[in-house]
Amino acid sequence: MVMRFAICFILFAVALPTLAIDRLTASVDKNPVLVGEYFTLTIEANGKVSGQMPDTSAIAKNFVTGPISTSSRTQIVNGSMSSATSWQMQVMSRSAGEFTLPAFEVSGIKSQPINLRVVARESDDSQQKDIFVTTELAPQSLYVQQAALYTVKLFIGKDLLDAQMTQPTMNEGSITAMGQQEEAYEVVDGRRYRVITRKYLIQPQKSGNFTVEGPIFNGQVREGYRRMAVSAVGESIDVEVKPIPNDYRGAWLPSELVNLAEEWQPEDKQVVVGSPITRTFTLTALGITKEQMPDIEIPSVDGFRIYPDETDRNQMARDGRVISQMIASYALLPQKPGTYTLPEIKLPWFNTVINRIQYATLPARTVEVIADPNQPQTTTVQPQPNATMQPVAPSNQVEPTIIYKEADKSWGDWVLTGSGYALWLITLVVMLLRKPHTPVQAPAKNSQDPDNTNAQDTLKQLGKVAKQNENRQFYTLLREYVELAYKQPLKSWISQQPTEIREEIAKLQASLYSANKQQVDLVTLYNHMSKIKKRSKSDAKSRLETLY
Template sequence: MVMRFAFCFILFAVALPALAIDRLTASVDKNPVLVGEYFTLTIEANGKVSGQMPDTSAISKNFVTGPISTSSRTQIVNGSMSSATSWQMQVMSRSAGEFTIPAFDISGTKSQPINLRVVARESDESQQKDVFVTTELSPESLYVQQAALYTVKLFIGKDLLDAQMTQPMMDEGSITPMGQQEESYEVLDGRRYRVITRKYLVQPQKSGSFTIEGPIFNGQVREGYRRMAVSAVGDAIDIEVKPIPDDYRGAWLPSELVNLAEEWQPEDKQVIVGSPITRTFTLTALGITKEQMPDLDIPSVDGFRIYPDETDRNQMARDGRVISQMVASYALLPQKPGKYTLPEIQLPWFNTVINRIQYATLPARTIEVIADPNQPQQPVVQPQTNAITQPVAPPSEPEPTIIYKDSEKSWLDWLIMCLGYVLWLATLLTFLFKKSPAPLQTSSTNDQATVTTDAQTKLKLLGKVAKQNDLRQFYTLLRAYVELEYQQSLKAWLSQQPTEIREEIAKLQASLYSSNKQQVELVTLYNYMNKIKKRSKSDAKIHLETLY
């Protein structure tokens, strides 16, 4: 009976939540503390909490706070049960002075406020010699969205065991790490330091006065046979951010120096129709990021097809400056002979050194496009008339006039008539022998047969290359086949072909000379060529039958 009563009592005690918290306390593990030194704030509640947490938002106004960790415990001593919940967080002050950590409230129970003293680092000169942090901003004067290089150096004079350093902070600005940290050694005042260097990219997003708060270092070093906690804070840097000038037009590009250059492949100012030209632009700028590099506006030129190629953007830090570079290539395909002038290219940018708008300029360029000397000239076809010219017999001797009499013909009359028919027959045979075509020379026949054989070989190779899906080799063979088979350039031959084959070859050219890669069915294109070949043979056969 007693055991049953004790079991029920314990079960009831566990299930019954506490009606209130007995006590709520707040404490710190250090007081006073150094500027930039982390200390631990502990809040503890005796009693059942039921998932509640203290509100710590008030201390964020004067302190830098870390995440909160929660722990709880329950004890039963001599049948008496007690429970407690504690919350801990790392807190740090960036400035010296007297501060008050306010009271905390949970379920109506409040803690006592804490008076905290934060001491400036100059009061601890011995530690300053062991560990210290320096900060530097270049350039110091900035415009909106202008990129600056922020350099942090951590000097450590003892063996480092553990280290943690925060990132610098700035309101209305972005701070991004650049590359990996660097390690080196320097000697200052006769003491050797291990130096850890970190670089950041700073970009203010609004104009006005701002402060870049320096990073905070906390760690442990070895001193003899014991571990010693150390900390350091980088100096804050005040900056004045200037707005975008009202008279500036175009994409905002604030920089100390902008350079625009170009390269041509081939470099000749005289090119052949259909031969691709590669034009490469290189844009270099100081004090901006690679994301800020603008796209170039390349004007179109009548007589040229322009295909954009890949664009590459990079950035790096050198001599305390951020340097960005963009390389963009374009393929130019001349379509017809003539002289063309590619217009001037201008890119506006704002010079932050002299505070003036300037232009990166490429002058106009004249290019002469000539016809392909290896292509035969297209013959001029004379229009054919529908009228059929009848052969005209050469003049012959006048036939004798025969006078018929009503009386019966004599033998002399019959003789004269027969001689007239024989003379007419001889004249007709003479005319026919003069009009018969002369036989072709043997050398011409052999040349024509050779051309036909080469064209057929090229057509067979087109089929093999189509199955291999080799676009460039297929295009080269296609041009050679058309020149052999039809005695025309590819452009002239295409103007006489159906729309579907012109569209397929346009896709092939775009895939070879532009970044607009398209799906080209080479097998389908090869089948088109076979159909055209068969149709040409059929038309030739019908034409010959009509003549004969």
């Protein structure tokens, strides 16, 4: 018996590769089908298939298709062996009409075409009242790369058990989901619905006339004690996309409204040499994405060093519109005294409401830079005329001779002086006798304490990072050290430091944020920091000695 089973198995294994496809069939589980309703397409091959799949790309032109699942089976009945492989996929049509599913081919064998009828949904369809989808696009007339907000609402009037909804589609356009879906309840025609809202950002990439195909919903609802399949399709929306005007120059910025504002810190129009100024720009635009927000370039000004800081971009949807905002900061470091005029900033944008080029501008600003009053002033000493250049006085002119002579003291002056010394000695003896012998306490550390433990550890790390020439890590540790040791922000602390420290930190910031990279001597900057610490300790010691 065992021998017979082994022989059958060997014969089966030998015969398996020789099997080939002798028939290929294609079928659908529904015909006709409703618009937006999924049906199952099954393609089955009788015979052995070695890693082959039918080409279904032809039906993607008129239908929405899902992934293909493959299954196979082999059986032996009365010594006769048969093998079959089947492929299944979910298919759906967005429009009504008569369609033909083409013939499919596997290993040279073809199936028969399938005639399929897709029926439009009636407006009074009871299922349509239970589940329906609405779509909205604002605005519907766009320019290339202009952002529009596409809103999808799914109305559910029954107990939903299972659901899936596709995304909208558009040729030559990018579609991006915005945020999380929202859920609420609305009353439509006297019936209460659960409403699921999804929002998408649509940006056409080419000019012309296009169609945004609505999403498709398929799911199951509870009908008494049964599960009933339901489906719905969002309406398609036609979109007119206009090209970029030929006379437009600059970064393309199509918007309904653009606003450019700025903020100065400090706000004073008079600043000190070496004191940093923070200039923050806020650019707000309606109808574009945050990625489209252009960089703001500040013209260079002789007498100032300009370093860009971090830039933050955000976007949101409000009142059916996409709103984007960019916040960019720059550090301005005045180098020498004088009166400077910072040029105006002009940003072009295209107004899609009036179809005209406009400019978001910031006017020129005058800044007065004064010398640092804490730094020693360099005075110009006029050279004294040489003695040989002085005019010679006439021989008959006699210079007056002034003789200073100490006045003679009387006996009363001597008595008064001696009495003063005697009183001083008596007072000194009395103070020494009354002085309490209590231990002298060291003064408490003030809020600016570069000698605390955490600050010392951070300063040691600064020294290690300086030797490794790690600019960004050094700048991070420097900010941490100043906050620990001096209890104030780095910007305020820098303004209080000598010129050599301010210049080194300015070079460090330029190496991090500026396009023109500068060489930074981190070891020198660290040595300056160490000198400040030693000087602080020396000052504290001097204050302590005055108590003894």
